[in-house]
Amino acid sequence: MAGAKLSKSALERLQAEFHDLTTRGRIEVADKIERAREEGDLKENAGYHAAKDEQGHMEGRIRQLEYLIDEPEIVENQLYVIVYEGDSDDMAERYMIGNMEEEVEGADVISATSPLGAALEGSAPGQSITYDAPNGALTIKVLSVEPV
Structure with missing residues (x-):
């Protein structure tokens, strides 16, 4: 197992x-x-x-x-810094895609199977991504991707 x-x-x-x-x-x-x-x-x-x-x-x-x-x-996790369309860069949010047992100070941990997690997986800095969220389509811009 x-x-x-x-x-x-x-x-x-x-x-x-x-x-x-x-x-x-x-x-x-x-x-x-x-x-x-x-x-x-x-x-x-x-x-x-x-x-x-x-x-x-x-x-x-x-x-x-x-x-x-x-x-x-054992995996190397990535920290994604994103901003939602229409927001300024100082409103950026930080997410790590991983197991809910992970802890990253200053970032939320999200599942790879969540709408945002699936959209972010494999994305690159500068990329704009539109994904289907529970309340409708949202567009985000990836500001940076950093190893954790």
Whole structure:
């Protein structure tokens, strides 16, 4: 099974989160459940139910991380700086096309399958692109494309 397309930095961050959740995280939740059990009747024990709910969410995240970091494809992401038709260059927006687990300061991460992501994929600086957005056709100008 192949994992997700991730940048090296995102992979390292997700591996660290996975390690933290499977060690410290599981120990902390187990301790919370044990303390709540000691309070008695489990049917009406809000602390116990909250701890079990937390455990369920954490285990779900662990499974998600396992998928993402299992044999990932390491990619070099691109940061696209664009401006919408009719806007001035100082109103530029910054987007990175990639996995939603990516984090880029000062930029929004969008999916390659989104209308804007699909339109930007492979574009070059200076290029004008018209794409179909949910509210109608929009035209953008690519100001720059930078490696992230």
